[in-house]
Amino acid sequence: MHVSIQQLNKSFGPVRANQDITIAFAAGQIHGVLGENGAGKSTLMKLLSGVYKPDSGQIFINGTAVTLGTPRLAVQIGIGMVGQDPLDVPVFNVLENIACGLQMPNDAEVRQQIIHWSTTLGFPLHPDQRMRDLTVGQRQQVEIVRLLIAGSDVLILDEPTTGITAAQVDALFAALRTIVATGKTVLFVTHKLDEIVALCDTVTVLRAGQIVGTQLAMPISKETMLTAMFGEFATHAQVPAKPIPTADPRWQLSDTMLHDATFVLGPLNLSLPKGMIIGLAGLEGSGQRLFMQHLAGIARPDRGQIHFDGVPITRANPTAAWLPADRLHEGIIGAMSLREHVLLLRDSLLAPQQTAHEKAAQLIADYAIKATPDMPLQQLSGGNQQRAMLALIPESAQGILLEHPTRGLDAVSAMAIWQRLQVRRDNGATVLFFSADLSEVMQYSDAVLVFFGGHVSRLLAHDTLSEEALAALIGGVGFAEVSA
């Protein structure tokens, strides 16, 4: 199926998210769509999948102009999109989840199809598994299978590698190659250059809502792509790690047991020193999130105590700031503006005599957030929301807990964020983070905690670890020796 777009425009209020987009995607290829945060990639894909309606312009399928009124209609025409967060019904099993959106499902047939596609694509899926028992990566696989069964000829994937394991990324790439081999089209949206190099047949670069590099056939050098994305770019700088001090910990966990509905972690006996950046490594869902919520005082341990600067934690405390990955749900209040957020946090954020509006304007300038103080944060792009959330960490915060701190950020923004976090570290704050990106853990951590099988390793100094050794520990190889 051949998809082309003519003069497409879409604005949100004063923001022109897509301007005069004209492009064509040939069938049987994987097309990379590259751009920094807020470049308009997600908007373009949502226009293509019927989530948004264009202000002007046309979409053509096989040369015929179409109106993609709703995602359902788009799927019927043959365009399906796998979103950043797969949307599914947790209590359903795989079969129900796939069948419930189909026109005239025949359970036996759907079951057959699921098994067929799972086998073809190498996905370890079973029709009777409950969705809530699956990892993000598996849910994404279900979504892909669902769209294929629904008859999609064009598959759009929006930042599909965030939050899934390396093995799942490999499986995904292999599956996508299989899919295009059957003559279907894949649009692959990302801000990661490596993925474009590894996977795509062509690349289209977006910047500030416009196409700056149309349909460049791979291979293309990373420098070329970076120049297209940013106009200019800086290379990563390796930062020397700090040694682990022992006395006077920031967090102290003594014989602590943590649990939530599905997971038990501990018993934990840990001292987390001041003035360090500590990476939490482990497969996704190994208890890192649970660990952070407890350190932040959002949840309370079953047994034992957690001390923060020598004081037992009893409730959420702005001096131990937690920045969850699910920004709009847990991190910030989408309907409120930055100014209102400043007001909410006024006790720890506002200087004497300073108005919330001034402070918000200052944060916007300092963190290069594309927003006004009174704009509801839900109107911001994902990267700008992330910046806003980081900007709202009070200066007084001595503990900073980050889930996927640079998820959805481009390389330059990510570096800027890390520089700020390093300054905080140098001023004595303890920064904990977890990231699915092992290289990020290796690059920025002074020390690492490895999560495996309901247990946490002792604090491992960065210079004692190689990336290979860390990968082995995450998989459980040799974990017993470092277990705390």
Added chain:
Amino acid sequence: MKTQFVALRTPVIAMGVALAVTAVLLLLAGADVLAAFGVLLGGALTTPSRISDMLMLLAPLLLCAVGLTASFAAGQYNLGIEGQMTVGGVAAMWWLRGYQDGSPVILYWIGAVLCGMLMGAVWAMLVALLKRYMHVSEIFAGLGFNFVALGLALYLVFGPWKRPGVASMSGTEPLADALWLPTLTGTRLTLITPILAIVMLAIVWRLIRHTHWGLQVRACGLSALASVRMGVPATRRTFEAMALCGACAGMAGALQIIGVYHSLVPNVASGIGLMGLLVALLVRADVRWVALVAFFFAIITSGSIQLPLALSIDSSISGVLQGLIVLAIIVARARRGEDAA
């Protein structure tokens, strides 16, 4: 220009649809549609006595709706509003029963209103407690407590507080005349009631929109998780917002006792709380619109009383119209991609 037009268009179209559907229903019932709308929309404003009755309906409706905007702001669907109004009436009656000839009346009025507010707040807190610590949805807990409150009122009316000799559904023995709130001559309007309602409207508006407390309440309502993360005492704020709502409802209940029924009737709430819920659904947590929408609802409810007399149409058509308006607006919002609440 375009966005303005769109923002304006949605509610107007929704209203139009609701009116049109109601008109079709009236036509099907064989009624004179124009005359029916005339009575429905204007009937309540034709004589001083009708206007006063409309205002006496508006006042408790406004109190409930204002309270509900506070609980809505905190993200709570306080369906227990009827029960909170009922227990407010019960508490007011409890206080008033201490009256003896010659006691200072004003003390009993103020006491009755305060008792009503307190009891309404307590009743709302029970719902909040169940939600917070037993994980019972506030919708079901509220409905449950409505029945408990009604049961309590029925028990008192037919039991310990019954009229001498004859227990009657029409309530306890009427209050001493001195305890009746004074009315404007020739009407049933007790001026203080709508005034109190407006005062509460102003207070709640100020609290929710212009105080740090209100900001925190709204933050809890918009995202409990995020507000907890930012150190907002979410449980406390939710409780306080619920209590504020309960207090408003309790005040309405107490005012119904001293200003309207002059005795404890089992049905103190009489659906006013639920109508307030419709108003609150329409305006959501935006206090600015409460007065106007409540006024409109009071007019059609009040006007509908004349329908059976004037046109032999059942007065329940007013409820149908109100329901349709709310439905149409919610549908319109959903189509525009706003959240339904």
Added chain:
Amino acid sequence: MKQQMVSGRTSRTMMLVVVAILSLVFSACAAQSSAPAADEKFVFGLVLVGPINDGGWSQAHYDSAKYIESKTPGSQMVYVDKVNPADRPNVKVEQVVDELIAKGAKLIITTSDDFKDGTREAAKAHPDVTFVHASGDDVITGKAPANLGNLMGRMEYGKMIAGCAAALQSATGNISFIGPLVNDETRRLADSAYLGAKYCWNQRGGDPAALKFNVTWIGFWFNIPGVTLDPTKVVNDFFTAGSDVVISGIDTPEAVVEAGKAQAAGKAVFAVPYDFKEACAKGEAACLGVPYFNWVPSYTKLINDVKGGTWKQEFTMFGPDWADINAVETSGIGFAKGKALTAENATKLDAFIAELAGGLNLWTGPINFQDGTAFLKDGEVATDKQVWYMPQLLEGMEGQSVSK
């Protein structure tokens, strides 16, 4: 800032539009609300607690008024029905009365015990209009303003006949009574039914110990889901518990409907409905007959008195016309025999009615209250007031004398 300005302006525009729409509508209907034309008509208003087609109390009032309207040229009825907290939650009697008077009513008849306070207040507010509260007692208690009278039928007789019919036809002597809420009136009527049943059971030669008379109160005059007991369920429970006749004291016809269904299912059970002459139609096969109110004679007199300026405040009790208790123009209390009553029992019932007409007074001692205390000594005859303010059920009856 720009965003705010836009939305602020939008709300103001919206408000203007809404206000404009409203004022248009008001001006459109202002023309219609002219005062009623003052012609020769005599308008009287009825405030009814139930719907006009309830097949019971309210319909009896409505049909009587309709009858008068058709027979008396120049008279016109206006009414509001369903004035009760379930159907019209925010409507007070006073408000309804205002509306009726706005329609030109010079006489207002309110027809529920629950309208007592409201009728009194409305009467005070409209001293130039005559008010009659049917089933009230403000005249006796002295609370009534000068323009408020009371009116009630001596349904005691109707209930005695009902009780008698039940006792005559019951195979087991197990009779049940479904009552509304507990008050003087309802106790009085339940007691009357019991006295009639007892008398006829004994006349028939039944074992006095075998007569069971069970009273269950549902909580209101008709079913209000969630508030009252469900009368349908109560009636079926009676049958399950062994009763073969149910006497109804509520405004709606569940008893006869359910008995009719049970008959159709092969059970030999019967019912005696209440209030409304045609009530048997809802379950003819099981209906022994119905004691009913006929408001035609009393309303006619009221209208004539008010029209002629001869109305005087009084507490009026009217009874059957013993010459023919079913005479429309003269008898205020009647009993329409049902198809289920056997010819033999019908004859016996007529004999009982003749006895009543001949002066038989069942309110003659010895009669004890349910708690064993003496109500009437041997040979003592109850006064009207004693009967009116009935404090308890009687000895031999099961059920609550006072509400829980």
